[in-house]
Amino acid sequence: MSQSSAPSADKPFLRVLAGEAVWPPPVWLMRQAGRYLPEYLETRRTAGSFLDLCYNPELAVEVTLQPLRRYGFDAAILFSDILVIPHALGQDLAFRQGEGPVLDALKTEDDLAKLDVGRVLDHLRPVLETVGGLAKAIPDTTALIGFAGAPWTVATYMIEGGGSKDFAKTKAWAYGRPDLFERLIDTLVQATGDYLIAQIDAGAEAVQIFDTWAGALPEADFRRWVVAPIGRLTRRIQTERPGIPVIGFPRGAGLLYPDFVRDTGVTAVSLDTSLPCGWAAEAIQPLAVTQGNLDPIHVVVGGAALDAATDHVLKTLGGHRPHVFNLGHGIVPQTPPENVARLMDRVRNAPRPGSV
Numbered sequence: 001m002s003q004s005s006a007p008s009a010d011k012p013f014l015r016v017l018a019g020e021a022v023w024p025p026p027v028w029l030m031r032q033a034g035r036y037l038p039e040y041l042e043t044r045r046t047a048g049s050f051l052d053l054c055y056n057p058e059l060a061v062e063v064t065l066q067p068l069r070r071y072g073f074d075a076a077i078l079f080s081d082i083l084v085i086p087h088a089l090g091q092d093l094a095f096r097q098g099e100g101p102v103l104d105a106l107k108t109e110d111d112l113a114k115l116d117v118g119r120v121l122d123h124l125r126p127v128l129e130t131v132g133g134l135a136k137a138i139p140d141t142t143a144l145i146g147f148a149g150a151p152w153t154v155a156t157y158m159i160e161g162g163g164s165k166d167f168a169k170t171k172a173w174a175y176g177r178p179d180l181f182e183r184l185i186d187t188l189v190q191a192t193g194d195y196l197i198a199q200i201d202a203g204a205e206a207v208q209i210f211d212t213w214a215g216a217l218p219e220a221d222f223r224r225w226v227v228a229p230i231g232r233l234t235r236r237i238q239t240e241r242p243g244i245p246v247i248g249f250p251r252g253a254g255l256l257y258p259d260f261v262r263d264t265g266v267t268a269v270s271l272d273t274s275l276p277c278g279w280a281a282e283a284i285q286p287l288a289v290t291q292g293n294l295d296p297i298h299v300v301v302g303g304a305a306l307d308a309a310t311d312h313v314l315k316t317l318g319g320h321r322p323h324v325f326n327l328g329h330g331i332v333p334q335t336p337p338e339n340v341a342r343l344m345d346r347v348r349n350a351p352r353p354g355s356v
């Protein structure tokens with residue numbers, strides 16, 4: 001059953017998603033669990049491969065909690081990966097050291113027909129078990145975020161067989177065989193919707209949909225392959241699990257961010273690093289709660305430049321409108337952990353904009 005309830009009064013992250021301007025803003029960081037933490041590397045060594053870690057509820061709970069212990073973030077994000085969906089649909093997947101993900105690329109209509117939505121939740125049972133374990137283990141004031149990749153971004157990995165610079169193969173399907181590509185997107189909307197609802201039922205209090213490669217598409221295709229599928233997912237969650245906030249992350253969407261927000265109906269939107277905060281305050285904050293958008297490289301470099309960049313985000317986006325402090329993309333492995341502590345200090349002790 002759904003565990004949805006009124007936003008807990010003592011979870012600042014959920015209060016902001018419900019539309020309240022909380023000060024100081026709640027903070028969490030995309031990819032907050034991971035290789036920049038020595039304790040993650042240690043757990044990862046005992047787990048075996050990265051995928052073994054994703055499918056080991058006990059260890060996945062542990063690595064999710066590690067950054068909370070150090071920094072007291074306002075939200076925990078389930079430790080998993082966006083590529084468990086293709087894996088659950090039956091596609092071969094491996095993470096090779098230093099190479100990133102490698103998938104057995106979809107090439108033909110037959111490959112598409114083999115994808116099996118029926119086995120997804122069964123395959124992902126360990127991940128749902130991790131969500132359940134986290135719901136019990138996190139502090140009372142911390143919110144639990146579930147997540148999935150957006151259909152477009154996940155489709156790029158499925159068709160390219162891994163990362164890509166130009167998405168040429170995926171675009172060949174999307175532009176040249178939209179009938180086929182639509183079938184893949186429909187499969188992903190179904191599987192991803194089932195998965196997110198199951199995460200909510202296991203205890204996730206909000207969900208984030210990562211569309212990392214949204215910025216690769218021209219306008220008409222952005223509307224068709226980014227906005228429409230995320231809109232379908234959002235409406236399904238709002239209908240079947242009302243009250244659960246949905247955060248969209250259409251990375252690189254630029255001027256199309258406001259249309260993305262309006263046409264998908266997301267509760268909140270994660271702003272990427274390239275988006276000017278002043279523009280976002282005017283064009284996006286009247287439409288939805290915002291999250292973001294410090295450059296992760298500022299956290300690598302640290303020092304006075306990090307302080308100034310943090311203050312800029314706080315001043316332009318925080319204070320009078322509901323905003324969640326975050327990065328504009330995931331934290332990178334070379335980040336010194338002490339710089340994250342410095343950032344947290346700066347956010348937690350920031351004077352409210354407008355107050356003297």
Ligand code: CP3
Pocket residue numbers: 029030031032033034035044050077078079080081082083095099100101147163210212329330
């Ligand atoms: O802490 C968290 O944010 C939760 C965990 C999380 C991971 N991946 C763990 C991970 C989340 C939310 C993701 C999302 C994800 N995965 C995205 C979307 C967000 C983004 O960063 O753009 C994408 C595109 C992926 C796919 C993916 N996973 C790639 C391309 C790679 C290899 C590159 C890299 O960063 O290593 C991964 C691996 C991955 N996912 C790691 C982690 C901690 C590193 C694996 C390791 O420990 O060896």
